[in-house]
Amino acid sequence: MISRKGSIISLANARSLTLLDAIPENRPRAKANLQALWAICQALVQRATPISPTAKVVSEEGRIRSPEFPSVQTIYNEYREFIAIWRRAFHDIRNIDAPDPIAVEELDAIDLTHMDHGPAAIIDVLRRVVKELRKQNDGLREIISSSVPVPADHLDRKADELIDSLGDWLVNVNKRGFEIDTISLKVSRRTPIGTAIMDADLFNELCTFVDDYRRRRKAGSAL
Incomplete structure (x- = not known):
């Protein structure tokens, strides 16, 4: 019987294969890069003590094997979605014994009356941030769905991973x-x-999300 960790790895592999198959055959270098990234990410996440496969860590590990391995910036620009798959796998493994996540609508049901001020304040901030991100994401998906031929579900998935x-x-x-x-x-x-105040990848992903949102909002207002 496959373990929970094995199931998480298998799902990440399946999603990785989908991205690999989507690369046209006339882009052999892109396929080779993604396969190399796949090997590194899988090795990092499968360790007895998993390591978060950030763009920086993956690039450094890859360049030990090959000086032509993609740079950090190339990974950010061209393989962000792939790295997100394995970062999600890392987080799922790290939190493998944690309770299942609750829906955004259930956040208000959390009872804060018996909590200390610090944890209660953090949860209250989390409520507001998640609700605002969900609201902005819904608005952004509506703009894209009505004006740009990009699958809205793809944006929703990336936003969920960021949240x-x-x-x-x-x-x-x-x-x-x-x-x-x-x-x-x-x-x-x-x-x-x-x-560390915040992981560099998360900071960059937040910056990218905000930039994308502002760009799409500007494009939507120009229609």
């Missing part, structure tokens, strides 16, 4: 020693020296 990653970050804010009050989120005395 999942952002949700993981928000949930871990308190664990990293950061502190939130009525004014801001900030470093506290409990924050270990050198603690």
